[in-house]
Amino acid sequence: MTVAFARDVDGYLPIAAYGIVGDCRSAALVGVDGSIDWLCLPRFNDASVFGRILDAAKGGYWQISPVDEYRSHQRYRDLTNVLDTIFTTESGVIVVTDFMPVDEHDLRRGARFHDEPRLIRIVECVAGAVTLRQRFAPAPDFGRSEPQIAVNDRLFLVTSEAMELSLSASLEMVGVDAAFTLHTGEAAAFALCAGRAGRAEFPRWSVEMARGYLRTSLRYWWHWVRQISYDGPYRQPVSRSALVLKLLTYSPTGAILAAPTTSLPEAIGGPRNWDYRFTWLRDAAFTLYAFFQLGLTSEAEEFFHWLTHRHITDRNRRLPNMFDLGGARLDEIELTHLDGYRHSRPVRVGNAAVYQLQLDVYGELMDSAYVYARFSHDISAELWKGLHGIVELAIARWQERDSSIWEVRSEPQDFTYSKLMCWVAVDRGLRIAERFKHPHDSARWKSARRAMHLRITSQGYSEDLGAFTQVLGGDALDSALLRMTQVRFLPDADPRIVSTIRAIEQHLGEGPLVCRYRREQTDDGIEGNEGAFFMTSFWLPDALAHTGDLEGAERHFERLLTFASPVGLFSEEVDPRTADLLGNYPQAFTHLALVGAAVNIERARHRQIGARGLHR
Numbered sequence: 001m002t003v004a005f006a007r008d009v010d011g012y013l014p015i016a017a018y019g020i021v022g023d024c025r026s027a028a029l030v031g032v033d034g035s036i037d038w039l040c041l042p043r044f045n046d047a048s049v050f051g052r053i054l055d056a057a058k059g060g061y062w063q064i065s066p067v068d069e070y071r072s073h074q075r076y077r078d079l080t081n082v083l084d085t086i087f088t089t090e091s092g093v094i095v096v097t098d099f100m101p102v103d104e105h106d107l108r109r110g111a112r113f114h115d116e117p118r119l120i121r122i123v124e125c126v127a128g129a130v131t132l133r134q135r136f137a138p139a140p141d142f143g144r145s146e147p148q149i150a151v152n153d154r155l156f157l158v159t160s161e162a163m164e165l166s167l168s169a170s171l172e173m174v175g176v177d178a179a180f181t182l183h184t185g186e187a188a189a190f191a192l193c194a195g196r197a198g199r200a201e202f203p204r205w206s207v208e209m210a211r212g213y214l215r216t217s218l219r220y221w222w223h224w225v226r227q228i229s230y231d232g233p234y235r236q237p238v239s240r241s242a243l244v245l246k247l248l249t250y251s252p253t254g255a256i257l258a259a260p261t262t263s264l265p266e267a268i269g270g271p272r273n274w275d276y277r278f279t280w281l282r283d284a285a286f287t288l289y290a291f292f293q294l295g296l297t298s299e300a301e302e303f304f305h306w307l308t309h310r311h312i313t314d315r316n317r318r319l320p321n322m323f324d325l326g327g328a329r330l331d332e333i334e335l336t337h338l339d340g341y342r343h344s345r346p347v348r349v350g351n352a353a354v355y356q357l358q359l360d361v362y363g364e365l366m367d368s369a370y371v372y373a374r375f376s377h378d379i380s381a382e383l384w385k386g387l388h389g390i391v392e393l394a395i396a397r398w399q400e401r402d403s404s405i406w407e408v409r410s411e412p413q414d415f416t417y418s419k420l421m422c423w424v425a426v427d428r429g430l431r432i433a434e435r436f437k438h439p440h441d442s443a444r445w446k447s448a449r450r451a452m453h454l455r456i457t458s459q460g461y462s463e464d465l466g467a468f469t470q471v472l473g474g475d476a477l478d479s480a481l482l483r484m485t486q487v488r489f490l491p492d493a494d495p496r497i498v499s500t501i502r503a504i505e506q507h508l509g510e511g512p513l514v515c516r517y518r519r520e521q522t523d524d525g526i527e528g529n530e531g532a533f534f535m536t537s538f539w540l541p542d543a544l545a546h547t548g549d550l551e552g553a554e555r556h557f558e559r560l561l562t563f564a565s566p567v568g569l570f571s572e573e574v575d576p577r578t579a580d581l582l583g584n585y586p587q588a589f590t591h592l593a594l595v596g597a598a599v600n601i602e603r604a605r606h607r608q609i610g611a612r613g614l615h616r
Contacts, residue, residue, distance in 0.1 A: 024246070117192065154171065224243075242595065366390055
């Protein structure tokens with residue numbers, strides 16, 4: 001068998017060998033060899049049905065591929081989240097089209113009915129004749145529940161203690177591991193449903209029905225992506241990133257997911273494996289900002305509607321960092337029965353970061369609210385109560401030590417980035433209050449903003465390093481401070497901003513890649529190594545664009561694009577030695593940073609063109 005990416009001796013594909021499909025409720029990872037190796041139902045953060053990516057032996061999968069040797073590659077249908085896997089054999093060519101059906105009506109009405117497909121696969125022979133094998137091996141509840149599978153003509157009924165499933169086929173299948181042959185022009189279709197399996201009213205499945213769902217889904221994605229306002233030279237990666245971010249929105253509530261996977265490692269074999277299948281307020285705020293930059297405002301309306309109905313501040317002066325998709329908070333546990341991706345353990349479900357104090361969240365949320373307000377959306381009195389509470393929390397707690405954006409598991413510290421974002425929280429709160437005439441203590445808020453600014457500039461900047469430092473009075477760098485240009489803490493031309501960017505590029509850079517910080521200088525309380533972070537890597541060209549170095553920004557940005565998977569997806573991190581993708585995939589942080597950098601590079605280009613015009 002010859003494929004673009006091959007499974008290793010233990011049965012694992014590289015992370016870059018996967019495409020993703022989704023319906024804004026859940027998502028599936030589809031390997032270049034036709035295997036669905038990750039799918040949680042009915043929601044993103046429910047237990048997995050297929051989890052081969054976390055345990056090649058016990059995780060479960062659903063694979064359709066040729067019996068004979070083949071070459072394969074993947075592509076997205078243009079401007080959609082519909083994925084084609086193309087197999088070429090000596091006898092013919094097969095296209096497997098995977099998608100999770102979605103349309104505008106479906107997104108608005110809430111959860112799907114139980115008898116509707118959640119995942120559809122269309123297999124079509126476009127040349128010659130090819131014999132394929134379907135291997136259907138679900139492993140519900142992360143492989144902890146033993147399924148019973150009954151085959152009835154064209155219907156597979158799956159029952160377990162965890163859930164029920166049904167798999168319908170357009171042709172008769174003799175078992176869960178069976179071969180079938182297609183000739184030129186012939187097709188087969190499969191539909192996976194979750195819930196009460198095998199309802200009598202579910203119609204007999206056919207290729208025509210599958211193609212009907214496909215047409216509707218294609219039209220939805222085409223209509224959605226046409227709303228993007230970006231018109232620069234990087235439209236293809238920007239559009240793909242926007243489609244990923246949209247796929248990671250949970251349509252029934254408007255919540256926004258950090259990533260659709262758990263425990264994909266930051267270093268192969270290491271313990272830095274986390275569950276990202278939740279709504280971090282930080283990640284959601286960043287994603288909203290990316291949507292705004294692209295002119296996509298309806299997602300922001302849905303998110304702030306969701307936020308208005310959350311109790312985002314409590315009597316203990318805390319702002320929750322994250323929520324599951326139902327609004328609850330989840331404890332972190334380890335699934336010891338799973339081997340982990342390429343033996344990277346532990347496999348974690350839930351995330352203990354929910355209990356941390358992360359002061360930077362205040363600023364990120366308020367910054368998104370401010371941008372939301374700038375787009376002429378009303379900040380209602382009800383929403384203002386929550387936002388007012390966030391500003392008050394920032395003022396009350398900004399001098400405390402916290403775990404900050406990187407969610408360190410060592411002792412809390414005076415992170416400069418957290419102080420910076422508390423300043424942002426107060427600054428944006430003042431701007432919103434003044435614009436909409438909302439009640440607030442203007443004098444006290446302005447006094448707090450001045451105090452924050454003074455402490456950051458006096459204690460957060462090192463003359464010896466020529467840079468703002470990770471912690472107040474410290475001597476280590478932190479690439480999170482590249483965001484200073486984005487939040488307008490100081491003028492872009494300020495020498496301290498320019499020298500900070502230069503220092504981060506020099507000392508945290510690995511070619512076009514940027515590390516969060518140096519592990520030998522920062523004890524984050526976690527064993528093991530990690531790769532370079534894509535988000536901070538894209539923040540570097542973003543910062544360069546702000547400071548007027550357009551050539552440098554474009555050079556860095558274009559080099560970063562070469563690290564994308566073959567279908568244009570990015571994970572959280574990358575190994576700077578091998579270029580292997582690492583961490584959860586695809587990662588919202590990375591794709592939104594890509595969008596921000598592309599937009600700000602284009603703005604810098606227009607500023608440069610305008611400046612040239614003035615001097616003619």
